[in-house]
Amino acid sequence: MSLEKPQDEQSNAVVAKPTTGEELAELLGDLAIGRDDHMNAPGFVIRPTDVQETLFRLRDDAGFDHLSNVTAEEREDRYETIYHLTSYDDRTREVSVVVPTTKDDPRSQSANPVFRTADWHEREAYDLIGIEYDDHPDLRRILLPDTWQGHPLSKDFDQRRPQVVTLKEWANPLADDHRDSEGETMYINIGPHHPATHGVLHVRTVLDGEQVADVDPDIGYLHRCEEQMCQTKTYRHQIMPYPDRWDYGSAGLLNEWAYARAAEDLNDIDVPEYAQIIRTMGAELCRIASHMLAVGTFALDVYGDFTAIFMYAMRDREIIQNILEDLTGQRMMFNYFRLGGVVWDLPEPREEFFEKIRDFLDDLPGTLEEYHDLISGNEILQLRTIDTGVLPPEVAKSYGATGPVARASGIDYDLRRDDPYGYYDELDWDVITDDGCDNYSRLLCRMREVEESAKIISQCVDLLEDWPEEERTIQSNVPRTLRPEDDTEIYRAVEGAKGELGIYIRADGTDKPGRFKIRSPCFSNLQTLPEISNGEYLPDMIASLGSLDIILGEVDR
């Protein structure tokens, strides 16, 4: 693979890597034909035929080894693909590569040979916007049905025109490959309605005996036009309810924070410290709930345990949902953050509320011990999960994996620490990593992260309890209508429950975003599925799928 050589070079690269706009401009030299800086990073405009060369150079000579996101959009006079690059070692180093193409032939080079994650991102860009990528191995629709007409986020799309969708039999992609009579493979569909797919995922699987010969996750069964929705709503209040519905595994506040962070930076809004602490506490509660769901359903996948662990996980989630309901007023779809703070203060009487959280935190070590007894200490589960679904760190990086999936492959990358926001940098907690790279490590990572989150919450509770009454400002002063300046662009990410959840917003001078792009961690994580399950046994593929912990709402958006 073309990836191997540069990886070595990178590890002994020079210490001071080019980071500022000038340094990068010097590095890129003639490749850059213009500048288009974004609020978060310097941006360079390049020719559509230079994509691979530019990205190779940035990756190998400047250490930008993480293609975080690919945004495509149609502008008045051109199409544009933006590659948002950053680095796993230092998240604050960012650069954007802007590739404009003409209106009549929107065609540029694919970034797939440089970063494998570009595969799906570019398919999405093709599907929704209509840009074509040369050299792309498999440029077909990804979210919409194959027979769909038009590209819905392009300017001339007519939403009212009829569409036809087929219910077809899928063919075995390897059927032609049976060279001799022995090599028989069998094709099976897993999903879109299947208990092990965590929602409406369709996995086209080809089996050779009991072993997986080929898997192709087919997504888009829950593509609810989240980006279109956000582009048609106003910044101030209307967008905030939508993030709750991206990663709906109770990660609502984490998602809201992604939007809040991007929009606050875009509009230059400060958040009072007190509100930051409430946000941090709420977000970590969400993280625990979401990891509990992951652990419970993983156990369900691996040994069909609907009665013990799943129910335990649900019981604990129920407690968290109660706490969050006290705080926000809803069990799942909180809509609690506002730009510049949160919507209301902690519930009265405060002591009771703190008591409730403390009770939960006090019980948590015991609960986790119970989980460990039942799950991670269980020999059957260990047999099933250790050394299955192995995801080596270089592969994880190339696919843009983040969150527990990356951390279980030994990649020390957590936005809460590496690109601090909220109140995280004032608190005492650790980033969990594990270098087992397998299904078991991913499970362990989540369970240990629950402990870290509990640490954060208890510190927040202490802080909130002692906070002087007159300084409890929950919102800063934010204008009623927000109209960020035309053509300001920003890409900001937070550490969601599943990994790096990023938002790209381009303002067009109105009170609604011109382009709103969601970088979903699950989307990138799911992309590693073929990599980690080809050649494994079929039940291990199901376990791997469970260990990636995808939420289809976030994959499809």
Add this chain to the structure above:
Amino acid sequence: MSSDQNQPFVTDDSKVQTKTRDARMTGTGTDNRFNSKLREAFGSSPFILTKFDNFMNWVRGSSMFMLQFGIACCSIEMMHTYSVKHDLDRFHAGVPRASPRQADVIIVPGTIVSKFAPRMKRVYDQMPEPKFVIGMGSCTISGGPFQEGYNVIKGAEEVIPVDIHVPGCPPRPEALVYGVAKLQQRIAEGESSPVTVKPYELEQFGDLEQDELIDKLAEEVDTDDLVMRYNWADSP
């Protein structure tokens, strides 16, 4: 549970002789979901037939097998409804079956999009009669928060018949339990939503009316492939 369900052999004819019911009895209606083999065996005396039917309906309502069917956010709350604390099992409805062929009730918990609707219809078709549908959440009523989306079906009712709608985004588990209880009551009373032709049905490609779009797709799609045609302009 209402008192007449506790006495299954007493029939209050004034209550059950609804229009749909008449249609079923005479066999002229579109809906014969309640026609059981046993009823045929018992002969034609209306007195016994009504009573036996009543009994059967009571049985059906009191032992419902739910299809394990998760779509979107609402399915998380649905899982909570099945689990500890809310425990739908207490209401004779807590056995989630993974296969549609073993289920009587399908809870549709989430947003239905263009790619998924044909599959959902297929799953619904695979369930044995009599079958019932609970639409959970605003998305199954109208498309909910995503109503204006280019890819979103404006409610489950466009594709399959829905017996009970539980509003909310997502509905609390209590609300879903209430919805299930209401469905049981309806079943016990012998009511179900009529099976009618829906705006979006699975059809053979060759049967679609010819127009520009169909001509364009003719190369990709075989005439006997099943397809669903969405006329977005006519959607509510």
